[in-house]
Amino acid sequence: MLALGPVDARIAAGEFVVIVGPSGCGKSTLLRLVAGFAPPTEGAVLVDGAPVAGPGPDRGVVFQQPRLFPWLNVRRNVEFGLRTTGVPKAERKGRSAELLELVGLGDAAARRPYELSGGMQQRAAIARALAPDPAILLMDEPFAALDALTRERLQEEIRRIWQATGKTVLFVTHSVDEAVFLGTRILVLSRRPGRIALDRSSELPRAADPHTHPSFLTLREEVAAAVRDAAA
Incomplete structure (x- = not known):
């Protein structure tokens, strides 16, 4: 059974891209392909124009469990x-x-x-x-197992770290709120086999708390609606 359908996305250096979508849509599979843990059955994953042939020091990975x-x-x-x-x-x-x-x-x-x-x-x-x-930080639902308060604190921390380091971040989550809070760009995947159902850049300010911006709720509802439609 295919986990992912055709996915075509270009990610610029320094972007904080969050992937969100229904369970089983291929979010973690996409992250593993970028990490080089598995090869794509079709197509290619390129980093700086070179095909990904396996894990490498240019891509750091943070899993759901600290390990x-x-x-x-x-x-x-x-x-x-x-x-x-x-x-x-x-x-x-x-x-x-x-x-x-x-x-x-x-x-x-x-x-x-x-x-x-x-x-x-x-x-x-x-x-x-x-x-x-690493030039790229890959994060596979890194806060999912944490309590709500700790999760909020670490969301703020990873934003601060991203701003301090300028890394390119690819972040997988099930949480729409987390996606809107963190992402400078949000990709919503459809149900399996996953395809890009929404590719939305975020204009929320990153120097302050995005929750306080008037457009936060509007963007949150747009992403939530896309996730609901993608799961239908």
């Missing part, structure tokens, strides 16, 4: 990819310290994952994904 190594402390979890690629110890230490400050875990470097809350673990996972300095 931290429980036997390593937070700093060593963040440094893991750098260590396996031969980055010198002093450089690893400086990079991990910088990223842990960026995600608000500067005082938790020596702690083990089991000593952290779910939200803090996901912050560590984001820092680990950013450690190799």
